[in-house]
Amino acid sequence: TSLDDIKAKGKLVLGLDDAFPPMGFKDENQNIVGFDIDLAREVCKRMGVELVVQPISWDAKELELSTKNIDCIWNGMTYNEERAKSMTLSIPYMKxxxxxxxxxxxxxxxxxxxxxxxxxxxxxxxxxxxxxxxxxxxxxxxxxxxxxxxxxxxxxxxxxxxxxxxxxxxxxxxxxxxxxxxxxxxxxxxxxEDYIVGFRKGDKSLCAEVEKYLKEMAADGTLAKISETWFGK
Ligand code: GLN
CATH class of the missing domain: 3.40.190.10 (Periplasmic binding protein-like II)
Incomplete structure (x- = not known):
């Protein structure tokens, strides 16, 4: 399954437009940081895999995903019907x-x-x-x-x-x-709008695993903590 593949590879490659603060962006030291990056890093930690961030052109995101250059798009991506047709989308995590x-x-x-x-x-x-x-x-x-x-x-x-x-x-x-x-x-x-995470069409087990940890992090206060870091209160 898609989850087995990621676990075997030991890493999840996250695609982002790195000019999208505070969700995901390059800081003064050229490190990619942000709310989505912190969320994804914590999810990856719980999954036992490494997070790899890959800057992409936002207009090419569907192609980057389908050609397997990245495993997910996690970057303040808004739900819409077109994306629901071309990708497997997570539950909303932010408005x-x-x-x-x-x-x-x-x-x-x-x-x-x-x-x-x-x-x-x-x-x-x-x-x-x-x-x-x-x-x-x-x-x-x-x-x-x-x-x-x-x-x-x-x-x-x-x-x-x-x-x-x-x-x-x-x-x-x-x-x-x-x-x-x-x-x-x-x-x-x-x-x-609602923000969601996008996976390759059909990568349902990977999507379900990420959703499981997103829910867990909402319940245990981790989501609120990360939110405070980037949005205050
Ligand atoms: N929310 C907008 C979209 O989903 C912009 C996201 C972005 O550029 N990272 O298209």
Missing amino acids: NTQVTVVLTSSDVNTLADLAGKVVAIQNGSTASDAIDANADFKNSLKELVKVDDNVQALLDLKVSGSDAVVMDEVVARYYTEKEAGTYKILDETLAD
Whole structure:
């Protein structure tokens, strides 16, 4: 089974977009750290295997998984129907919303203010589902541009390459705190989401084992402890 394979190999290879703080990202010392990394490391410890982290392009995640370059995608990945068809997905372990980020200096305060303007999103991200679900907003835009990751999207915002970025709230909050005074998050949100872990289609025994430890860690307080490290309280 998929679980036997991982145990025989002695390691679980986790694929991530390493520009996705605080879920998984490179710190100043080039170490990959984050909430999902701590969760996965603890799950691997309980499984008796080593955790190996493998940065990937978010847009290529399905391919990285199917070609066996990685064993799972664990990186603030949102549940959607398309992913449920192409992968085996875990139970949800955290909630998120899609939010819109603009520069503090911008006169944009509502989604309606973005009519005729340029919005950027990450390639392969569910930000695109959130925009599709809000048709009036989508149709009001001048252009929807796609970039590789959110770091690039926020840089583009600073050099006026776009007027707003739609992205995961957890990441938006990380950057608004890190670069205080630079960005603001609009009050209106675009979608509520659940974070899940993705495995190769059919890797059910591996998925069930990870779920078992996720539940165990929720019950024994480990999840709350890791959550406090990255999100406070
Ligand atoms: N939550 C978004 C998605 O699932 C972005 C995740 C990410 O870039 N790591 O597509």
